[in-house]
Amino acid sequence: MFDRILIANRGEIARRIMRTSHRLGLTTVAVYSDADAELPHVNEATCAVNVGPGPAADSYLNTERVLRAARETNAQAVHPGYGFLSENPDFADAVQRAGLVWIGPSPATMRLVADKAQARSLMEELGVPVNAGSAVNDFDDARRVAEGVGFPLMVKSCSGGGGIGMEVVHSVSALQSAVERCQSFGSRFFGSSEVLVERYMANAKHIEVQIMGYADGHVDVLGERECSVQRRFQKVLEETPSLALRQDVRDRLVKAALAGAEGIGYVGAGTFEFLVSDDAIAFLEVNARIQVEHPITEMTTGYDVVAKQLHIASEGQVADLARTTDAVFDHALEMRLYAEDPVRFFPSPGPLDVFTLPDGESIRVETGYRQGNTVSRHYDPLLAKICVGASSRPESIELAIDALSEVNVQGVKTNKDFLLEVLNDADFSSGKYDVRIASRLRSSATKVESAVAIPVVEG
Amino acid sequence: MDVIAPMLANVWKVCVRDGDTVQSGEVLVILECMKMEIPVEAPIDGVIKILVEEGEMVEEDTVLASVGQ
Numbered sequence: 001m002f003d004r005i006l007i008a009n010r011g012e013i014a015r016r017i018m019r020t021s022h023r024l025g026l027t028t029v030a031v032y033s034d035a036d037a038e039l040p041h042v043n044e045a046t047c048a049v050n051v052g053p054g055p056a057a058d059s060y061l062n063t064e065r066v067l068r069a070a071r072e073t074n075a076q077a078v079h080p081g082y083g084f085l086s087e088n089p090d091f092a093d094a095v096q097r098a099g100l101v102w103i104g105p106s107p108a109t110m111r112l113v114a115d116k117a118q119a120r121s122l123m124e125e126l127g128v129p130v131n132a133g134s135a136v137n138d139f140d141d142a143r144r145v146a147e148g149v150g151f152p153l154m155v156k157s158c159s160g161g162g163g164i165g166m167e168v169v170h171s172v173s174a175l176q177s178a179v180e181r182c183q184s185f186g187s188r189f190f191g192s193s194e195v196l197v198e199r200y201m202a203n204a205k206h207i208e209v210q211i212m213g214y215a216d217g218h219v220d221v222l223g224e225r226e227c228s229v230q231r232r233f234q235k236v237l238e239e240t241p242s243l244a245l246r247q248d249v250r251d252r253l254v255k256a257a258l259a260g261a262e263g264i265g266y267v268g269a270g271t272f273e274f275l276v277s278d279d280a281i282a283f284l285e286v287n288a289r290i291q292v293e294h295p296i297t298e299m300t301t302g303y304d305v306v307a308k309q310l311h312i313a314s315e316g317q318v319a320d321l322a323r324t325t326d327a328v329f330d331h332a333l334e335m336r337l338y339a340e341d342p343v344r345f346f347p348s349p350g351p352l353d354v355f356t357l358p359d360g361e362s363i364r365v366e367t368g369y370r371q372g373n374t375v376s377r378h379y380d381p382l383l384a385k386i387c388v389g390a391s392s393r394p395e396s397i398e399l400a401i402d403a404l405s406e407v408n409v410q411g412v413k414t415n416k417d418f419l420l421e422v423l424n425d426a427d428f429s430s431g432k433y434d435v436r437i438a439s440r441l442r443s444s445a446t447k448v449e450s451a452v453a454i455p456v457v458e459g
Numbered sequence: 460m461d462v463i464a465p466m467l468a469n470v471w472k473v474c475v476r477d478g479d480t481v482q483s484g485e486v487l488v489i490l491e492c493m494k495m496e497i498p499v500e501a502p503i504d505g506v507i508k509i510l511v512e513e514g515e516m517v518e519e520d521t522v523l524a525s526v527g528q
Contacts, residue, residue, distance in 0.1 A: 185472075234495075339493070346466055347493035377467060380494040 001314050002026055002077050005103065006070040007045070009081030010060060011368025012385060013290070014041035017079050020306040029073045031066055033059035035376040039368060047073055054378045060084050063091050067098055077101035077313060079306075083380065086289040087114060103313040105213070105268040105288045112264060113286040116196050117158045123283045126263040128256040131275070131282040133198030142179045145197045146172060154200040157182045159190035166233055168200050201282055203434045204275040206230065207242055208287075209257035210297050212308050213266040215316030221254050222301050225293055229422055231345070231438040236415070237422055238293040239333035240300050243393050244431035249279055256283065267316075269294075269309050277434075292385065295364055296332040298324055299389040329362070329389030331396045335404065335419045339381040339412045345442075349377035353411035358403040362389050375412050383414060393431065397423055418442075460503055462524045464517040468492035472513060479507045481526065488523050501526050 005021060006029040007014045018028045018041065030045030035054035042048045049069035052059035059065070061084060070078055078095045080086035080103070089107040096102055104110070113119045117135030124130050132149045135158055136142045146153060155178040156166040167178040175197070183193040210222040226242035227235045242250075257272035260283070271291050273284040294305045304324045311318040337357075339348045355371040367384035369375065375383065386407070388399040401423050407416050421441050427433040471491035475481055481501045488511065490497040501507070505526035511517060 340495075344465070346497055347495045349493060377492050 001310065002101070004029065004046070004073070004075050005077045005079055005310070006031065006066070006073065006075035007041075007079050007081060008060070008066050008085050009079075009083070010036055010041055010379065011039065012366040012382065013081040013292075013368075015044055015368060016295075016366050017081060017306050018044055020304055021310065024307060024310060026310070029069060029075050031060065031069050033378070035374070035378055038373050040370050040373075041368060049073065054376060056084070056378055063088075063094055066091075067094060070095075070100055071098065075100065077103050079103040079309070080289065082289050082292055087287075089114065101313050103268075103309055105266055105270060109264060109266055110288050113288050115158055115194075116156065116285055117194060119286055120196070120198075120283065122264065123256075123260050126259045128260050128283045129281050131198035131201060133196065135194055135196050136179070137194060139176050139179050142175055142195070142197045143172060146175055149197075149199045152200040152202060154196075154198050155179055155182050156196050157186035157190060157192070158194040158196050159186055159192045168202075201275045201277050201280070203436060204277040204282075205242065205245070205434050206273065206284075207245060207253060207276045207281075208271045208273040208291075209253055210291075210294070210305070211257055211261045211266065211270050211272060212305075212312070213261050213268055213270065214312060214318070215267055217262065217265065218317075219258055219261040219266065221257060222297050222303060222305070224250060224253060225296060227293065228433055228435045229428075229438055230435055231442065235293065235336065236338075236438060237333065237335050237419065238296060239331070239393070239396070240296045241331065242431075243331070244433075245276065246279065249276060249281065252281055256281065260286065268312055269305055275435075292336070292382070293334050295366060295385060295387045296334045296389075299326070299329050299332040299364060299387060302326075302328040326364075327361070327389065329396075330391045331393045332387060332389040333396050333400055334385050334387040335400060336382060336415075337384045337386060337407065337409075337419070338415045339375045339383050340415050341413045342415055342417050347377070347381045348413040349375050349381075350412040351375075352409065354408055355383075355411075356406065356408040357384055358386060358406035360403070362399055363387065363403050364389070383409065383412070394429070397429060460505070460526050461522045462487060462499060462502060462526060464490060464499070464519060464521045464523055465497065466490075466492060466519050468497060468517060470511045470513055470515045470517055470523070471496065473509055473511070475507050475509065475524075477507065477509050481505065481507050490517070499523060 004027045027046035030048040031051045032042045051065040085091045089110040092102045092107040169175045169178045182195045187193045206227045212220045225240045227238045229237035271287040364387040390396040468490035472489040485501045486498045488499045508525045
């Protein structure tokens with residue numbers, strides 16, 4: 001096991017990684033920007049290094065500064081968390097070249113799955129179902145795909161994280177402008193103008209499978225998560241297990257994730273994402289890192305995902321089961337409390353004049369902030385993850401509603417009311433909801449501009 | 460008619476060019492704040508005059524563009 005690791009992240013995930021690290025006897029190094037100097041992750045670490053001014057590009061994404069911080073503090077390994085540098089294979093390479101251990105899958109694996117077209121072809125070869133479609137380099141190719149597959153189609157850049165630059169189109173003319181936009185977006189932000197055009201599974205559930213790969217080639221599956229409550233591809237509420245999912249479909253998802261992970265020799269924590277519609281399943285992408293919503297997996301399996309990551313990165317395997325000391329529940333759900341204007345869905349940075357979050361035996365809260373901190377406009381709008389666990393889904397939902405009633409945030413606006421709307425929705429309660437739920441709820445409210453998530457905060 | 464920024468943000472993407480004819484509702488500029496994309500639309504039909512550049516930081520109420528006849 002390592003003696004000391006550096007966490008190349010901030011906020012709630014930095015604290016969460018530190019908590020397990022300290023529990024396992026490691027010392028930790030935090031990095032922080034000028035804008036985050038007062039945040040709890042800074043003084044909870046064994047030591048902290050300032051990596052620059054507010055804007056992420058100048059601080060948390062500044063690979064030179066982050067590496068220097070690791071060297072100066074004698075960290076042996078780097079945990080990138082999610083977002084930021086977690087899916088940057090060049091940074092992972094640099095960490096390894098500096099003689100440090102990268103806590104995550106290898107740069108080769110990262111590169112393989114980062115290219116959505118490549119990941120898709122690979123999964124197809126391994127027998128994993130994928131949506132009909134293909135990678136294209138121009139509109140003519142895209143039109144041919146449309147002729148073969150029909151509409152609706154999903155158009156997205158082959159590079160970059162999920163969420164931004166994704167469009168669903170229903171006609172050839174919409175396809176043309178979507179392809180052009182994706183190409184220009186892709187070139188500008190990810191240096192690639194390759195675009196993926198696939199049949200869009202409308203009315204599907206977003207179900208993902210958590211896997212853990214070991215150095216000996218063995219892969220464990222740690223259950224699935226349903227993440228269908230999404231506003232413009234930004235996850236808002238996740239749950240596990242997905243009780244509306246038939247067992248035979250679940251078995252096929254697990255089988256597909258195992259085939260995929262084993263097939264590419266995946267080592268470390270990872271998530272295979274799928275769309276599920278009735279009994280049809282289709283691979284979406286692999287996220288080669290820890291995910292925001294991992295706590296609900298921990299609450300229902302008893303495993304500590306971060307502990308497993310640390311063991312695998314340092315020893316190649318997990319000698320014991322890396323169990324948590326916390327209770328294990330039959331059902332858990334996570335609510336993402338975002339700093340956003342609930343009417344216009346704009347982000348809402350500002351001071352946390354009042355910041356009260358719920359507490360209790362069945363509640364697990366992860367937050368990067370304390371009262372008095374400023375929610376900076378330079379980072380994602382996640383204020384806190386409020387997770388609840390229970391012995392049944394109806395009980396989780398009730399607990400979640402109660403927990404939300406204890407949330408008191410003043411100084412920034414939040415999506416608390418939106419979360420309550422979801423929890424009180426009939427389709428949500430029955431479990432028979434799909435990825436349309438958030439926009440249905442939204443459209444029944446005021447008709448306003450909505451903000452779309454850019455994929456730095458992962459899902 | 461002036462098209463203004465709803466909040467402090469970065470001009471992430473300018474989607475139209477000076478002199479383009481746009482329709483009401485067409486996305487003119489996409490701002491970015493807190494990793495969220497904020498589309499700003501044309502309030503009326505007309506000819507665009509773009510007043511900001513990609514990468515620029517704008518404050519609330521900054522005029523991003525004007526739509527004229």
